[in-house]
Amino acid sequence: MKMPKVKANRYWNNHKNVDSAFDNLEKELGHIPTSREFRDVNECAFKAIANGRYNSDIKTWNGYLTYRDKKVNQERGIWTPKKIDEAFDTLESQLKKTPSQDEFKRKYFGAFDSIVSGRYAKEVTSWNAYLKKRDKETNVDLTNWSPKAIDEAFDTLERKLGKTPTSVEFHNLHGAALRAISKGRYDSKVHSWPEYLIHRGKKPYRTRTNPIRIFEDILENGGTQ
Incomplete structure:
Protein backbone atom coordinates (compact mmCIF):
# COMPACT_ATOMS: atom_id res chain seq x y z
CA MET A 1 0.00 0.00 0.00
CA GLN A 74 33.65 12.15 -8.07
CA GLU A 75 35.44 9.15 -9.50
CA ARG A 76 33.18 9.09 -12.57
CA GLY A 77 35.22 11.75 -14.29
CA ILE A 78 38.41 9.64 -14.24
CA TRP A 79 36.80 6.71 -16.05
CA THR A 80 37.62 7.39 -19.67
CA PRO A 81 36.87 4.64 -22.22
CA LYS A 82 40.56 3.75 -22.27
CA LYS A 83 40.75 3.40 -18.48
CA ILE A 84 37.56 1.35 -18.39
CA ASP A 85 39.00 -1.06 -20.97
CA GLU A 86 42.26 -1.26 -19.02
CA ALA A 87 40.37 -2.06 -15.81
CA PHE A 88 38.37 -4.75 -17.62
CA ASP A 89 41.48 -6.29 -19.17
CA THR A 90 43.27 -6.32 -15.81
CA LEU A 91 40.39 -8.06 -14.07
CA GLU A 92 39.96 -10.51 -16.96
CA SER A 93 43.65 -11.40 -16.66
CA GLN A 94 43.33 -11.87 -12.90
CA LEU A 95 40.22 -14.04 -13.13
CA LYS A 96 41.38 -15.84 -16.29
CA LYS A 97 37.88 -15.47 -17.69
CA THR A 98 35.45 -12.81 -18.84
CA PRO A 99 34.35 -10.94 -15.69
CA SER A 100 30.69 -11.08 -14.77
CA GLN A 101 28.74 -7.86 -14.22
CA ASP A 102 28.84 -8.35 -10.44
CA GLU A 103 32.58 -9.07 -10.42
CA PHE A 104 33.39 -5.94 -12.40
CA LYS A 105 30.91 -3.80 -10.47
CA ARG A 106 32.38 -4.82 -7.11
CA LYS A 107 35.93 -4.05 -8.22
CA TYR A 108 35.32 -0.92 -10.35
CA PHE A 109 31.94 0.53 -9.48
CA GLY A 110 32.77 3.95 -10.96
CA ALA A 111 33.76 2.36 -14.26
CA PHE A 112 30.61 0.23 -14.30
CA ASP A 113 28.45 3.28 -13.58
CA SER A 114 30.11 5.10 -16.48
CA ILE A 115 29.28 2.19 -18.80
CA VAL A 116 25.58 1.90 -17.92
CA SER A 117 25.22 5.69 -17.97
CA GLY A 118 26.40 5.84 -21.57
CA ARG A 119 29.62 7.67 -20.81
CA TYR A 120 31.77 4.88 -22.26
CA ALA A 121 29.86 5.11 -25.54
CA LYS A 122 26.39 6.46 -26.29
CA GLU A 123 25.25 3.15 -27.75
CA VAL A 124 26.55 1.16 -24.76
CA THR A 125 24.27 1.32 -21.72
CA SER A 126 24.40 -2.22 -20.35
CA TRP A 127 27.01 -4.81 -19.37
CA ASN A 128 26.13 -7.12 -22.26
CA ALA A 129 26.36 -4.19 -24.67
CA TYR A 130 29.86 -3.45 -23.34
CA LEU A 131 30.90 -7.08 -23.71
CA LYS A 132 29.68 -7.11 -27.32
CA LYS A 133 31.54 -3.85 -27.98
CA ARG A 134 34.70 -5.56 -26.74
CA ASP A 135 33.97 -8.71 -28.77
CA LYS A 136 33.50 -10.73 -25.62
CA GLU A 137 31.06 -13.52 -24.98
CA THR A 138 27.89 -12.38 -23.23
CA ASN A 139 25.56 -14.21 -20.89
CA VAL A 140 22.96 -14.01 -23.65
CA ASP A 141 25.34 -15.80 -26.04
CA LEU A 142 25.73 -18.71 -23.62
CA THR A 143 22.02 -18.90 -22.87
CA ASN A 144 21.20 -19.09 -26.58
CA TRP A 145 23.27 -22.25 -26.96
CA SER A 146 20.89 -24.93 -25.79
CA PRO A 147 21.95 -28.58 -26.21
CA LYS A 148 19.67 -28.82 -29.25
CA ALA A 149 21.20 -25.70 -30.82
CA ILE A 150 24.73 -27.00 -30.22
CA ASP A 151 23.91 -30.36 -31.81
CA GLU A 152 22.30 -28.67 -34.82
CA ALA A 153 25.35 -26.44 -35.31
CA PHE A 154 27.63 -29.48 -35.08
CA ASP A 155 25.54 -31.50 -37.53
CA THR A 156 25.41 -28.65 -40.04
CA LEU A 157 29.17 -28.17 -39.90
CA GLU A 158 29.78 -31.92 -40.16
CA ARG A 159 27.68 -32.11 -43.34
CA LYS A 160 29.44 -29.08 -44.77
CA LEU A 161 32.93 -30.44 -44.08
CA GLY A 162 32.10 -34.04 -44.93
CA LYS A 163 33.84 -35.17 -41.77
CA THR A 164 33.72 -34.82 -37.99
CA PRO A 165 34.76 -31.23 -37.13
CA THR A 166 37.80 -30.63 -34.98
CA SER A 167 37.47 -28.36 -31.95
CA VAL A 168 39.32 -25.64 -33.89
CA GLU A 169 36.94 -25.87 -36.85
CA PHE A 170 33.90 -25.78 -34.59
CA HIS A 171 35.33 -22.90 -32.55
CA ASN A 172 35.98 -20.81 -35.64
CA LEU A 173 32.25 -20.71 -36.35
CA HIS A 174 30.69 -21.26 -32.94
CA GLY A 175 33.01 -20.08 -30.18
CA ALA A 176 30.19 -19.43 -27.72
CA ALA A 177 28.81 -22.93 -28.26
CA LEU A 178 32.23 -24.39 -27.49
CA ARG A 179 32.37 -22.31 -24.32
CA ALA A 180 28.91 -23.56 -23.33
CA ILE A 181 30.18 -27.13 -23.67
CA SER A 182 33.25 -26.41 -21.53
CA LYS A 183 31.04 -24.92 -18.79
CA GLY A 184 28.86 -28.01 -18.68
CA ARG A 185 25.84 -26.19 -20.10
CA TYR A 186 25.41 -28.83 -22.80
CA ASP A 187 25.55 -31.67 -20.28
CA SER A 188 26.88 -31.63 -16.71
CA LYS A 189 29.09 -34.64 -17.54
CA VAL A 190 30.52 -33.13 -20.74
CA HIS A 191 33.25 -30.48 -20.39
CA SER A 192 35.59 -31.07 -23.34
CA TRP A 193 35.47 -31.58 -27.11
CA PRO A 194 36.51 -35.26 -26.94
CA GLU A 195 33.79 -35.85 -24.33
CA TYR A 196 31.25 -34.13 -26.58
CA LEU A 197 32.27 -36.27 -29.55
CA ILE A 198 31.96 -39.45 -27.50
CA HIS A 199 28.58 -38.29 -26.21
CA ARG A 200 27.45 -37.86 -29.81
CA GLY A 201 28.77 -41.31 -30.78
CA LYS A 202 31.68 -39.85 -32.74
CA LYS A 203 35.29 -40.99 -32.67
CA PRO A 204 37.60 -38.41 -31.03
CA TYR A 205 40.67 -37.37 -32.97
CA ARG A 206 43.92 -38.99 -31.95
CA THR A 207 46.77 -36.54 -31.51
CA ARG A 208 50.17 -36.66 -29.90
CA THR A 209 49.09 -33.79 -27.68
CA ASN A 210 46.44 -34.21 -25.02
CA PRO A 211 43.18 -33.31 -26.85
CA ILE A 212 41.66 -31.84 -23.70
CA ARG A 213 44.69 -29.53 -23.34
CA ILE A 214 44.19 -28.39 -26.95
CA PHE A 215 40.54 -27.69 -26.19
CA GLU A 216 41.48 -25.64 -23.12
CA ASP A 217 44.11 -23.70 -25.09
CA ILE A 218 41.50 -22.72 -27.68
CA LEU A 219 39.18 -21.39 -25.01
CA GLU A 220 41.94 -19.49 -23.20
CA ASN A 221 43.05 -17.85 -26.43
CA GLY A 222 39.72 -16.44 -27.47
CA GLY A 223 36.98 -19.02 -27.19
CA THR A 224 34.28 -16.41 -27.87
CA GLN A 225 31.89 -15.53 -30.65
Missing part, protein backbone atom coordinates in the same frame (compact mmCIF):
# COMPACT_ATOMS: atom_id res chain seq x y z
CA LYS A 2 1.42 3.35 -1.06
CA MET A 3 1.92 5.92 1.69
CA PRO A 4 -0.22 9.09 1.26
CA LYS A 5 1.84 12.02 -0.07
CA VAL A 6 1.40 14.23 3.01
CA LYS A 7 2.29 11.38 5.35
CA ALA A 8 5.25 10.44 3.16
CA ASN A 9 6.60 13.99 3.27
CA ARG A 10 6.34 14.06 7.05
CA TYR A 11 8.07 10.70 7.32
CA TRP A 12 11.01 11.78 5.18
CA ASN A 13 11.32 15.13 6.94
CA ASN A 14 12.84 13.11 9.77
CA HIS A 15 16.54 12.87 8.95
CA LYS A 16 16.81 9.57 10.82
CA ASN A 17 14.44 7.93 8.34
CA VAL A 18 16.47 9.24 5.39
CA ASP A 19 19.71 8.00 6.94
CA SER A 20 18.16 4.62 7.67
CA ALA A 21 17.00 4.27 4.05
CA PHE A 22 20.48 5.20 2.83
CA ASP A 23 22.20 2.76 5.20
CA ASN A 24 19.91 -0.10 4.20
CA LEU A 25 20.50 0.51 0.49
CA GLU A 26 24.25 0.82 0.97
CA LYS A 27 24.27 -2.52 2.76
CA GLU A 28 22.13 -4.14 0.08
CA LEU A 29 24.25 -2.85 -2.83
CA GLY A 30 27.62 -3.34 -1.20
CA HIS A 31 28.72 0.15 -2.18
CA ILE A 32 27.80 3.80 -1.65
CA PRO A 33 24.61 4.40 -3.65
CA THR A 34 24.65 6.85 -6.52
CA SER A 35 21.99 9.55 -6.56
CA ARG A 36 20.15 7.63 -9.28
CA GLU A 37 20.15 4.38 -7.31
CA PHE A 38 18.88 6.10 -4.17
CA ARG A 39 16.25 8.09 -6.06
CA ASP A 40 14.97 4.98 -7.84
CA VAL A 41 14.35 3.21 -4.53
CA ASN A 42 13.49 6.16 -2.26
CA GLU A 43 12.25 9.05 -4.42
CA CYS A 44 10.56 10.93 -1.56
CA ALA A 45 13.65 10.64 0.61
CA PHE A 46 15.78 11.94 -2.23
CA LYS A 47 13.41 14.89 -2.71
CA ALA A 48 13.62 15.65 1.01
CA ILE A 49 17.38 16.03 0.60
CA ALA A 50 17.13 18.07 -2.61
CA ASN A 51 14.48 20.40 -1.10
CA GLY A 52 16.52 21.03 2.04
CA ARG A 53 14.07 19.27 4.33
CA TYR A 54 16.76 16.86 5.50
CA ASN A 55 19.02 19.78 6.38
CA SER A 56 18.58 23.36 5.16
CA ASP A 57 22.31 23.51 4.32
CA ILE A 58 22.23 20.34 2.21
CA LYS A 59 20.49 20.28 -1.15
CA THR A 60 22.71 18.04 -3.31
CA TRP A 61 23.61 14.36 -3.25
CA ASN A 62 27.30 15.03 -2.87
CA GLY A 63 26.48 17.44 -0.06
CA TYR A 64 24.58 14.65 1.68
CA LEU A 65 27.44 12.17 1.17
CA THR A 66 29.93 14.67 2.59
CA TYR A 67 27.67 15.27 5.59
CA ARG A 68 27.51 11.50 6.19
CA ASP A 69 31.30 11.19 5.85
CA LYS A 70 30.94 9.08 2.73
CA LYS A 71 33.16 9.14 -0.32
CA VAL A 72 31.74 11.63 -2.79
CA ASN A 73 30.93 10.25 -6.24
Whole structure:
Protein backbone atom coordinates (compact mmCIF):
# COMPACT_ATOMS: atom_id res chain seq x y z
CA MET A 1 0.00 0.00 0.00
CA LYS A 2 1.42 3.35 -1.06
CA MET A 3 1.92 5.92 1.69
CA PRO A 4 -0.22 9.09 1.26
CA LYS A 5 1.84 12.02 -0.07
CA VAL A 6 1.40 14.23 3.01
CA LYS A 7 2.29 11.38 5.35
CA ALA A 8 5.25 10.44 3.16
CA ASN A 9 6.60 13.99 3.27
CA ARG A 10 6.34 14.06 7.05
CA TYR A 11 8.07 10.70 7.32
CA TRP A 12 11.01 11.78 5.18
CA ASN A 13 11.32 15.13 6.94
CA ASN A 14 12.84 13.11 9.77
CA HIS A 15 16.54 12.87 8.95
CA LYS A 16 16.81 9.57 10.82
CA ASN A 17 14.44 7.93 8.34
CA VAL A 18 16.47 9.24 5.39
CA ASP A 19 19.71 8.00 6.94
CA SER A 20 18.16 4.62 7.67
CA ALA A 21 17.00 4.27 4.05
CA PHE A 22 20.48 5.20 2.83
CA ASP A 23 22.20 2.76 5.20
CA ASN A 24 19.91 -0.10 4.20
CA LEU A 25 20.50 0.51 0.49
CA GLU A 26 24.25 0.82 0.97
CA LYS A 27 24.27 -2.52 2.76
CA GLU A 28 22.13 -4.14 0.08
CA LEU A 29 24.25 -2.85 -2.83
CA GLY A 30 27.62 -3.34 -1.20
CA HIS A 31 28.72 0.15 -2.18
CA ILE A 32 27.80 3.80 -1.65
CA PRO A 33 24.61 4.40 -3.65
CA THR A 34 24.65 6.85 -6.52
CA SER A 35 21.99 9.55 -6.56
CA ARG A 36 20.15 7.63 -9.28
CA GLU A 37 20.15 4.38 -7.31
CA PHE A 38 18.88 6.10 -4.17
CA ARG A 39 16.25 8.09 -6.06
CA ASP A 40 14.97 4.98 -7.84
CA VAL A 41 14.35 3.21 -4.53
CA ASN A 42 13.49 6.16 -2.26
CA GLU A 43 12.25 9.05 -4.42
CA CYS A 44 10.56 10.93 -1.56
CA ALA A 45 13.65 10.64 0.61
CA PHE A 46 15.78 11.94 -2.23
CA LYS A 47 13.41 14.89 -2.71
CA ALA A 48 13.62 15.65 1.01
CA ILE A 49 17.38 16.03 0.60
CA ALA A 50 17.13 18.07 -2.61
CA ASN A 51 14.48 20.40 -1.10
CA GLY A 52 16.52 21.03 2.04
CA ARG A 53 14.07 19.27 4.33
CA TYR A 54 16.76 16.86 5.50
CA ASN A 55 19.02 19.78 6.38
CA SER A 56 18.58 23.36 5.16
CA ASP A 57 22.31 23.51 4.32
CA ILE A 58 22.23 20.34 2.21
CA LYS A 59 20.49 20.28 -1.15
CA THR A 60 22.71 18.04 -3.31
CA TRP A 61 23.61 14.36 -3.25
CA ASN A 62 27.30 15.03 -2.87
CA GLY A 63 26.48 17.44 -0.06
CA TYR A 64 24.58 14.65 1.68
CA LEU A 65 27.44 12.17 1.17
CA THR A 66 29.93 14.67 2.59
CA TYR A 67 27.67 15.27 5.59
CA ARG A 68 27.51 11.50 6.19
CA ASP A 69 31.30 11.19 5.85
CA LYS A 70 30.94 9.08 2.73
CA LYS A 71 33.16 9.14 -0.32
CA VAL A 72 31.74 11.63 -2.79
CA ASN A 73 30.93 10.25 -6.24
CA GLN A 74 33.65 12.15 -8.07
CA GLU A 75 35.44 9.15 -9.50
CA ARG A 76 33.18 9.09 -12.57
CA GLY A 77 35.22 11.75 -14.29
CA ILE A 78 38.41 9.64 -14.24
CA TRP A 79 36.80 6.71 -16.05
CA THR A 80 37.62 7.39 -19.67
CA PRO A 81 36.87 4.64 -22.22
CA LYS A 82 40.56 3.75 -22.27
CA LYS A 83 40.75 3.40 -18.48
CA ILE A 84 37.56 1.35 -18.39
CA ASP A 85 39.00 -1.06 -20.97
CA GLU A 86 42.26 -1.26 -19.02
CA ALA A 87 40.37 -2.06 -15.81
CA PHE A 88 38.37 -4.75 -17.62
CA ASP A 89 41.48 -6.29 -19.17
CA THR A 90 43.27 -6.32 -15.81
CA LEU A 91 40.39 -8.06 -14.07
CA GLU A 92 39.96 -10.51 -16.96
CA SER A 93 43.65 -11.40 -16.66
CA GLN A 94 43.33 -11.87 -12.90
CA LEU A 95 40.22 -14.04 -13.13
CA LYS A 96 41.38 -15.84 -16.29
CA LYS A 97 37.88 -15.47 -17.69
CA THR A 98 35.45 -12.81 -18.84
CA PRO A 99 34.35 -10.94 -15.69
CA SER A 100 30.69 -11.08 -14.77
CA GLN A 101 28.74 -7.86 -14.22
CA ASP A 102 28.84 -8.35 -10.44
CA GLU A 103 32.58 -9.07 -10.42
CA PHE A 104 33.39 -5.94 -12.40
CA LYS A 105 30.91 -3.80 -10.47
CA ARG A 106 32.38 -4.82 -7.11
CA LYS A 107 35.93 -4.05 -8.22
CA TYR A 108 35.32 -0.92 -10.35
CA PHE A 109 31.94 0.53 -9.48
CA GLY A 110 32.77 3.95 -10.96
CA ALA A 111 33.76 2.36 -14.26
CA PHE A 112 30.61 0.23 -14.30
CA ASP A 113 28.45 3.28 -13.58
CA SER A 114 30.11 5.10 -16.48
CA ILE A 115 29.28 2.19 -18.80
CA VAL A 116 25.58 1.90 -17.92
CA SER A 117 25.22 5.69 -17.97
CA GLY A 118 26.40 5.84 -21.57
CA ARG A 119 29.62 7.67 -20.81
CA TYR A 120 31.77 4.88 -22.26
CA ALA A 121 29.86 5.11 -25.54
CA LYS A 122 26.39 6.46 -26.29
CA GLU A 123 25.25 3.15 -27.75
CA VAL A 124 26.55 1.16 -24.76
CA THR A 125 24.27 1.32 -21.72
CA SER A 126 24.40 -2.22 -20.35
CA TRP A 127 27.01 -4.81 -19.37
CA ASN A 128 26.13 -7.12 -22.26
CA ALA A 129 26.36 -4.19 -24.67
CA TYR A 130 29.86 -3.45 -23.34
CA LEU A 131 30.90 -7.08 -23.71
CA LYS A 132 29.68 -7.11 -27.32
CA LYS A 133 31.54 -3.85 -27.98
CA ARG A 134 34.70 -5.56 -26.74
CA ASP A 135 33.97 -8.71 -28.77
CA LYS A 136 33.50 -10.73 -25.62
CA GLU A 137 31.06 -13.52 -24.98
CA THR A 138 27.89 -12.38 -23.23
CA ASN A 139 25.56 -14.21 -20.89
CA VAL A 140 22.96 -14.01 -23.65
CA ASP A 141 25.34 -15.80 -26.04
CA LEU A 142 25.73 -18.71 -23.62
CA THR A 143 22.02 -18.90 -22.87
CA ASN A 144 21.20 -19.09 -26.58
CA TRP A 145 23.27 -22.25 -26.96
CA SER A 146 20.89 -24.93 -25.79
CA PRO A 147 21.95 -28.58 -26.21
CA LYS A 148 19.67 -28.82 -29.25
CA ALA A 149 21.20 -25.70 -30.82
CA ILE A 150 24.73 -27.00 -30.22
CA ASP A 151 23.91 -30.36 -31.81
CA GLU A 152 22.30 -28.67 -34.82
CA ALA A 153 25.35 -26.44 -35.31
CA PHE A 154 27.63 -29.48 -35.08
CA ASP A 155 25.54 -31.50 -37.53
CA THR A 156 25.41 -28.65 -40.04
CA LEU A 157 29.17 -28.17 -39.90
CA GLU A 158 29.78 -31.92 -40.16
CA ARG A 159 27.68 -32.11 -43.34
CA LYS A 160 29.44 -29.08 -44.77
CA LEU A 161 32.93 -30.44 -44.08
CA GLY A 162 32.10 -34.04 -44.93
CA LYS A 163 33.84 -35.17 -41.77
CA THR A 164 33.72 -34.82 -37.99
CA PRO A 165 34.76 -31.23 -37.13
CA THR A 166 37.80 -30.63 -34.98
CA SER A 167 37.47 -28.36 -31.95
CA VAL A 168 39.32 -25.64 -33.89
CA GLU A 169 36.94 -25.87 -36.85
CA PHE A 170 33.90 -25.78 -34.59
CA HIS A 171 35.33 -22.90 -32.55
CA ASN A 172 35.98 -20.81 -35.64
CA LEU A 173 32.25 -20.71 -36.35
CA HIS A 174 30.69 -21.26 -32.94
CA GLY A 175 33.01 -20.08 -30.18
CA ALA A 176 30.19 -19.43 -27.72
CA ALA A 177 28.81 -22.93 -28.26
CA LEU A 178 32.23 -24.39 -27.49
CA ARG A 179 32.37 -22.31 -24.32
CA ALA A 180 28.91 -23.56 -23.33
CA ILE A 181 30.18 -27.13 -23.67
CA SER A 182 33.25 -26.41 -21.53
CA LYS A 183 31.04 -24.92 -18.79
CA GLY A 184 28.86 -28.01 -18.68
CA ARG A 185 25.84 -26.19 -20.10
CA TYR A 186 25.41 -28.83 -22.80
CA ASP A 187 25.55 -31.67 -20.28
CA SER A 188 26.88 -31.63 -16.71
CA LYS A 189 29.09 -34.64 -17.54
CA VAL A 190 30.52 -33.13 -20.74
CA HIS A 191 33.25 -30.48 -20.39
CA SER A 192 35.59 -31.07 -23.34
CA TRP A 193 35.47 -31.58 -27.11
CA PRO A 194 36.51 -35.26 -26.94
CA GLU A 195 33.79 -35.85 -24.33
CA TYR A 196 31.25 -34.13 -26.58
CA LEU A 197 32.27 -36.27 -29.55
CA ILE A 198 31.96 -39.45 -27.50
CA HIS A 199 28.58 -38.29 -26.21
CA ARG A 200 27.45 -37.86 -29.81
CA GLY A 201 28.77 -41.31 -30.78
CA LYS A 202 31.68 -39.85 -32.74
CA LYS A 203 35.29 -40.99 -32.67
CA PRO A 204 37.60 -38.41 -31.03
CA TYR A 205 40.67 -37.37 -32.97
CA ARG A 206 43.92 -38.99 -31.95
CA THR A 207 46.77 -36.54 -31.51
CA ARG A 208 50.17 -36.66 -29.90
CA THR A 209 49.09 -33.79 -27.68
CA ASN A 210 46.44 -34.21 -25.02
CA PRO A 211 43.18 -33.31 -26.85
CA ILE A 212 41.66 -31.84 -23.70
CA ARG A 213 44.69 -29.53 -23.34
CA ILE A 214 44.19 -28.39 -26.95
CA PHE A 215 40.54 -27.69 -26.19
CA GLU A 216 41.48 -25.64 -23.12
CA ASP A 217 44.11 -23.70 -25.09
CA ILE A 218 41.50 -22.72 -27.68
CA LEU A 219 39.18 -21.39 -25.01
CA GLU A 220 41.94 -19.49 -23.20
CA ASN A 221 43.05 -17.85 -26.43
CA GLY A 222 39.72 -16.44 -27.47
CA GLY A 223 36.98 -19.02 -27.19
CA THR A 224 34.28 -16.41 -27.87
CA GLN A 225 31.89 -15.53 -30.65
